[in-house]
Amino acid sequence: MSTIHDVAKAAGVSVSTVSRALRGLDRVSPQTRDRVAKAALDLRYVASPTASSLASGRTRVVAVVVPFLTRWFFATLISGIEKALRRQGHHVLLVDLEGESYDSRLRLSQDMLWKRVDGVIVLNTPLDEQEQALIDSLGLPVITIGNRIRDWPCVRIDDRAAMGVAVRHVLDLGHTRIAYVGAVEQGTSMLQTPRERAETFLTTLAERGLRCPPTWVVGSDWTAAGAARDVAALLRARSRPTAVVAASDEMAFGVMAAARRAGLSVPGDLSVVGIDDHVLAEVLDLTTVRQDVPHQGQRAAELLLGRLLDGSVTPPPGDEVVPVQLVVRGSTAAPVRAARRGGTSRAASA
Amino acid sequence: MSTIHDVAKAAGVSVSTVSRALRGLDRVSPQTRDRVAKAALDLRYVASPTASSLASGRTRVVAVVVPFLTRWFFATLISGIEKALRRQGHHVLLVDLEGESYDSRLRLSQDMLWKRVDGVIVLNTPLDEQEQALIDSLGLPVITIGNRIRDWPCVRIDDRAAMGVAVRHVLDLGHTRIAYVGAVEQGTSMLQTPRERAETFLTTLAERGLRCPPTWVVGSDWTAAGAARDVAALLRARSRPTAVVAASDEMAFGVMAAARRAGLSVPGDLSVVGIDDHVLAEVLDLTTVRQDVPHQGQRAAELLLGRLLDGSVTPPPGDEVVPVQLVVRGSTAAPVRAARRGGTSRAASA
DNA sequence: TTGAAAGCGGTACCAA
DNA sequence: TTGGTACCGCTTTCAA
Numbered sequence: 001m002s003t004i005h006d007v008a009k010a011a012g013v014s015v016s017t018v019s020r021a022l023r024g025l026d027r028v029s030p031q032t033r034d035r036v037a038k039a040a041l042d043l044r045y046v047a048s049p050t051a052s053s054l055a056s057g058r059t060r061v062v063a064v065v066v067p068f069l070t071r072w073f074f075a076t077l078i079s080g081i082e083k084a085l086r087r088q089g090h091h092v093l094l095v096d097l098e099g100e101s102y103d104s105r106l107r108l109s110q111d112m113l114w115k116r117v118d119g120v121i122v123l124n125t126p127l128d129e130q131e132q133a134l135i136d137s138l139g140l141p142v143i144t145i146g147n148r149i150r151d152w153p154c155v156r157i158d159d160r161a162a163m164g165v166a167v168r169h170v171l172d173l174g175h176t177r178i179a180y181v182g183a184v185e186q187g188t189s190m191l192q193t194p195r196e197r198a199e200t201f202l203t204t205l206a207e208r209g210l211r212c213p214p215t216w217v218v219g220s221d222w223t224a225a226g227a228a229r230d231v232a233a234l235l236r237a238r239s240r241p242t243a244v245v246a247a248s249d250e251m252a253f254g255v256m257a258a259a260r261r262a263g264l265s266v267p268g269d270l271s272v273v274g275i276d277d278h279v280l281a282e283v284l285d286l287t288t289v290r291q292d293v294p295h296q297g298q299r300a301a302e303l304l305l306g307r308l309l310d311g312s313v314t315p316p317p318g319d320e321v322v323p324v325q326l327v328v329r330g331s332t333a334a335p336v337r338a339a340r341r342g343g344t345s346r347a348a349s350a
Numbered sequence: 351m352s353t354i355h356d357v358a359k360a361a362g363v364s365v366s367t368v369s370r371a372l373r374g375l376d377r378v379s380p381q382t383r384d385r386v387a388k389a390a391l392d393l394r395y396v397a398s399p400t401a402s403s404l405a406s407g408r409t410r411v412v413a414v415v416v417p418f419l420t421r422w423f424f425a426t427l428i429s430g431i432e433k434a435l436r437r438q439g440h441h442v443l444l445v446d447l448e449g450e451s452y453d454s455r456l457r458l459s460q461d462m463l464w465k466r467v468d469g470v471i472v473l474n475t476p477l478d479e480q481e482q483a484l485i486d487s488l489g490l491p492v493i494t495i496g497n498r499i500r501d502w503p504c505v506r507i508d509d510r511a512a513m514g515v516a517v518r519h520v521l522d523l524g525h526t527r528i529a530y531v532g533a534v535e536q537g538t539s540m541l542q543t544p545r546e547r548a549e550t551f552l553t554t555l556a557e558r559g560l561r562c563p564p565t566w567v568v569g570s571d572w573t574a575a576g577a578a579r580d581v582a583a584l585l586r587a588r589s590r591p592t593a594v595v596a597a598s599d600e601m602a603f604g605v606m607a608a609a610r611r612a613g614l615s616v617p618g619d620l621s622v623v624g625i626d627d628h629v630l631a632e633v634l635d636l637t638t639v640r641q642d643v644p645h646q647g648q649r650a651a652e653l654l655l656g657r658l659l660d661g662s663v664t665p666p667p668g669d670e671v672v673p674v675q676l677v678v679r680g681s682t683a684a685p686v687r688a689a690r691r692g693g694t695s696r697a698a699s700a
Numbered sequence: 701t702t703g704a705a706a707g708c709g710g711t712a713c714c715a716a
Numbered sequence: 717t718t719g720g721t722a723c724c725g726c727t728t729t730c731a732a
Contacts, residue, residue: 048465050403051709075425115398401725
């Protein structure tokens, strides 16, 4: 492949001129610019990103830090980020923190970032003090998504508002016996989303003068399979809820599956509502609170690029909160009278 | 941050020695090595990857080319790749080819790869001649996953065998009225997987002396929602199949949803089988043919690393074919007698 | 076993 | 508007 020197020679100018001309800087005459452009094209010249990076100190690469990426939510975010970055000639370096076990994730280390990226986007991951200090010491700008970390700009939905919408939806349908899936033991996770959603579930019930027995607030690993396991007992109990609010659509899928296995029909015997509008929510006919995931990725990328491309761009004053919207589908309905009896009305299908 | 010169000064040696010592090359005395290591540690020195790349010509970055990454299959592959690469100090640069519309994907271009990565892993994407020539001219080693491209090593399952297993499963249950979802119009896609699975569906039926009416082989965009749309008419017809074979689990989910909407029970009125063992397959109780997706990503990464780390490693002789396995769950059962009547037994839930 | 020095391929400052 | 030329920070001969 050809270098900048080849282009300079072919165009009959110096390498400095080639560099300026190709990057669109001013102080290059139109004729010169054309000549250089033509020479570059002829030689199929593309500047070595590694050389430019070394010389300029900018890599045009952004690290996207994810707790794991096999989940629809993260993959979709990344897709949105990638597209927005690419539009500005930037690239995504994936940093997957998923460790061997569920809780032991990898730690962000210097060699993942140092001189490798110009900025960082952190997806729904709480970073510890050391990791935050590392990023600071490297002088990297950061945007977070979903989970706030100190004063770094954050793109997110209002988790409390979203949960409020979900809960009020089933309340408005007339439900009073409502369970919750997605609670996380206090201190187990530093994530705001599980905590805020769970809290809001309880406070929203309280606003209507309702209370929920502790056993009806069940923890979960936030997977569909986990949620199905976790609510199974609840649904087979003599006294069972008429509605389940899940903190995410994936868990809601698990709840619907568990209901079916317990011989309960949805929404006849049990209403189920989630949050996200997962790609499968429509086909599985799940009522949910939609959030625009690709958009959040895009916005995070744009905010970061704003700082990267124009250092003078002031960091946005507060978080960027993206609106949510209730999407009513077939998994919720008004409760049937006398729903207090056990759920044994119909045989399970399997 | 400190540079190699700082370390050299601190250790009282030359930069060349630091370079050798830190990279574990021989011809460095143990004492010197220790001294350098200590100095590097003290200074929190991490070599600038951009500088090493420029000097060495190696970036320790691998491009992972995906048609889109919001699908479980791709996200899971990437996760497997990332972990395997990281173990060897390599990184993933994401190249998402998803374009604005479904068919108009981005083309691989020189500036995505040139001097940016040491190798390429292509996930289930057919590259055109130009793109192949580009990679050749850049001298990059390539591993493909799922879809074979010329003689580049490919990690994949045997699509024909997998489909054979799925079809024979429903045949063995006694089904004779079997439909298929996931056909792709000839020439529309250069992908081998859709073609081979569809072909094998038909030939496997033929082996048992069965034939399938053309209208029972339905095309699809390979999404759950698409499949649900595409089979809806089929399931409401007077004369309907007792089983549907879907070319992927996501489509199978769509078929199950469509069945439910048509008032058909699964597997009572309709058996459904897919391929993949999607993360949601278990909870949705779908019978499927499992493939180990993370493993395929891992193997592809390992094959590539073999060539990257030791140029003398001979490229593997043929494709690396990963085994599949039938996983029988609750979505398949023997057909009920007189299943020929229309599906109107039960009201849809929504 | 160690050190000196010439690149790697650009960028950016300064002079012309 | 252009060209000359020090770097950017590390790798890699080649000598010592």
